[in-house]
Every structure is written in C-alpha cells, then in structure tokens.
C-alpha cells in the first residue's frame with residue numbers, strides 16, 4: 001500500500017503549532033473579509049450598516065465586530081447576476097459549478113463555485129479521507145445519485161483526487177447497488193447513517209448475505225449526525241464489520257470537519273482552511289471552555305465565488321478537552337454536531353435534544369432503530385410522543401417488557417415521560433438523506 | 448530540512464509554477480484550448496497556495 005506510514009495529507013498544516021495556526025487564521029480571515037466586502041453587495045451592505053470596514057479587524061478581539069450571516073441573508077438571491085444576485089463575489093463567467101441546499105429549513109440557497117473552488121472542495125475531502133485511512137489502492141463506492149446537492153459530488157472528486165478508484169452507484173436501487181459492490185469487491189463506501197443501516201438490512205433480508213464478509217474496510221458518513229452518536233455508530237460498525245467515520249460539512253460552508261481513523265469521540269476542524277467559532281446558545285458571546293455547548297459559526301477562508309464569513313450554522317457542538325492520538329493540532333468538536341439549535345428545545349421546562357432519543361432507541365438490539373418524535377401542546381402541557389417500529393412476531397410479554405425498558409431508559413436520559421406508540425415493522429418513513437425524525441408541532445403550527 | 452525551510456521551498460516552487468502558467472497563457476492567447484486549460488491548472492495551484500503560502504508568509508493574491 002502506498003504511503004502506509006504517512007498519517008497526514010499535509011503533514012505541515014495538520015501539525016502546525018497552535019499559536020502559529022491562530023496567526024495564519026487571523027491573516028486568512030482578514031483576507032476573506034476584504035474579499036467579500038469588495039465584491040459582494042450583500043456583505044458590503046451588512047458591514048456598512050454595522051459601520052464596519054475590513055481594516056477595522058486587526059486582532060482576535062475585533063472579530064466580534066463582524067456581523068454574523070445566516071441563511072436569511074441569502075434571500076437576496078434570485079436577482080442579477082441570476083440566480084446568485086448580491087452574494088456572488090466573482091464575474092458570472094468564472095462560475096463553473098451550480099449546487100443548492102435542500103431547503104428543508106426554508107428557501108434553498110444557491111451555491112456557485114469557480115473551478116478553483118471546486119478544486120478546493122475536493123481537496124478538503126482528500127484531507128478527510130486520507131485521515132480516515134483511504135489510500136490510492138482503495139475502490140470506493142458511492143450509493144447515491146448526486147443530483148444538485150454538493151456533498152457526494154465533492155466526496156467523489158476528493159476520493160479520486162487522493163488516488164482511489166471511484167465507482168458511482170446512482171440511479172440503481174439498493175439491491176442492485178449491493179450486487180454491484182459485491183461484484184466489484186469495493187472496499188469502502190460513503191452514505192448517510194440511515195442508508196448505511198438500510199443497506200445492511202437489505203443485504204441480509206433480500207440477498208441472504210452477511211455484509212461483514214464483503215471486505216468493506218471503512219465507511220464514511222455524511223448528511224446526518226448519526227455517525228457521531230455512539231449507539232448508531234456501533235450499529236453500523238457491527239452490521240458491516242468495519243470502522244465507520246463521520247464528517248461534517250454544509251453547502252454554503254464546505255466540508256470542514258472529520259473524524260480521523262483514531263476515532264477520538266469527535267471531529268477535527270480543518271483549521272488551516274476554516275475558522276470555527278462557538279458562540280453561546282442564547283447570545284453572541286464566544287464559548288472557549290471545553291464541554292460547554294455553543295452554536296457553530298464558520299468562516300471559509302479560501303472559497304472565492306461565494307465564501308461564507310461568520311456564517312451562523314445554528315448547529316450545536318462543544319470543544320473537546322483533549323487532543324488526539326493522531327497528533328493533529330487541529331481542535332476537536334466533542335461528539336461532532338449535536339443537533340440544530342432550533343431542535344434543542346425546552347419540553348416541560350427541560351432542555352431536550354432529539355439526538356439523545358436516537359442514542360437510546362439505537363441502544364436496543366431488538367429495535368430496528370427507526371423512530372419519529374412529535375412534541376405538541378395538549379392544554380397547557382407539552383406532550384411528547386415517540387413512534388418506534390417493533391419486530392414482527394414479538395410475544396406480548398416480550399413486547400411489554402421491551403416498551404417498559406425503553407420508557408425507563410428514555411426517562412433516565414431525558415428526565416421526560418414519553419408516550420410510546422409502537423408501529424408495525426417497516427411503517428415509518430425511510431430516508432436516504434436529510435432524515436426528518438423530529439417534529440415540534442408547537443412551532444410548526446400543528447401542521 | 449527544518450519544517451520552515453520546507454514550507455518556504457514549496458511556496459517558492461509554487462511561485463515558479465504560477466509564472467510558468469502566466470507564460471503559457473500569454474503564448475496561447477486567444478486559443479481556447481490553452482486558456483481554458485490554464486484556468487483549470489490555476490485551480491489546482493490555488494489549492495496548493497491555500498495550503499502553503501500563509502505558513503510561508505508569502506503573499507497570496
């Protein structure tokens with residue numbers, strides 16, 4: 001295997017002295033701040049309104065002067081130069097790629113990229129995949145049609161960039177994808193956690209095969225936080241008999257974090273290419289202490305067509321106290337992304353995160369791991385319902401015991417009582433991307 | 448070689464590649480096959496510059 005001894009894609013930037021890294025980050029931040037101010041009417045308006053000039057930012061303390069950007073700021077899109085409008089930083093003729101967000105939380109964001117951006121994005125993926133042990137001898141399968149969504153396109157080109165042989169598996173159904181993987185002896189693949197589990201289930205049930213015998217050596221997840229939820233990760237690793245790694249990215253941001261092959265219980269931030277800040281959940285004050293949850297705010301230093309500067313992702317995480325065996329000096333977000341700020345909500349006065357429910361449900365071997373949560377008002381009180389699928393043919397005493405144990409573990413983990421509604425196997429929605437298992441009907445107007 | 452020397456050596460080599468690309472672009476002025484391919488090579492170069500120029504302390508456009 002080429003480079004077996006080389007842990008890092010770029011040994012220089014991945015092990016930089018932290019003080020030096022901070023200096024470089026500040027220099028890169030100032031550069032991209034000037035770039036967007038000069039070129040994007042959206043950023044210029046925002047900064048002018050705040051009375052900020054790029055040259056006002058000289059030290060880390062000055063960062064707080066720079067207004068945050070949210071998805072709402074991209075609403076100015078749809079005008080000239082069509083369709084990016086005031087967010088575009090380069091002449092339209094330099095744009096070579098179009099992608100968009102899925103729009104699950106509102107209007108989709110249009111994301112242009114230049115060819116240099118495209119190279120940059122796949123470079124990020126090469127960094128990630130190398131850290132997860134991918135090497136030029138690997139044959140990697142992508143069980144997705146990539147469509148207008150950026151993640152698997154860039155992962156595809158990242159794998160190709162580091163020298164893997166890439167097999168695209170779009171259009172096919174799950175069964176045909178599995179047969180193709182077996183036929184070609186692919187030894188790695190990338191998918192959402194839900195689909196990783198779904199594929200293993202199809203292999204066992206429809207093909208009568210044990211996917212652990214297929215020689216898959218590693219799996220990388222994208223699209224949902226599951227691979228950082230310990231019980232979901234364990235389920236996937238048990239099903240395929242290999243390590244499963246997480247990654248984190250967003251269309252507007254780039255692929256900005258990853259779990260290395262040492263699985264440190266969190267995700268390294270690619271700090272040479274991004275600035276990740278954590279801000280308090282209910283204010284804009286920075287969180288620097290490990291173990292304290294904060295909103296993730298990101299700046300992409302080297303994207304050109306439409307970089308994000310202090311983009312409020314509304315995702316929540318916390319800094320880890322410890323480093324990692326791999327020797328990277330890039331900091332770690334413990335537990336990866338814990339969920340959305342707007343999903344971490346008060347139910348009956350208790351702070352509640354749907355990820356905790358996922359962790360509990362997936363700790364039961366007997367359950368298939370599918371679930372849906374509904375929070376609603378009944379009178380003055382919050383009512384929380386959990387739908388789970390039970391296996392077929394479960395004897396009534398076993399079923400009652402299982403439900404009782406589930407309720408008890410949920411109460412222990414969340415301090416809340418759940419109204420558990422068992423569902424027949426296979427009746428809950430299956431997702432390939434962007435699973436939507438949490439429904440706060442108090443916010444969704446009862447819809 | 449000390450890491451700092453190594454970074455500088457890479458950054459300086461990148462500079463030479465950038466000049467060579469500009470030269471190629473001039474030579475192929477008006478020939479789409481040259482101009483567009485130079486653009487693509489500049490994309491790859493951009494990535495290397497993003498890695499190495501800031502630690503080397505050299506200026507990136």
Ligand SMILES: [Zn+2]
Pocket residue numbers: 260261262263264268324325326327328
């Ligand atoms: Zn590590």
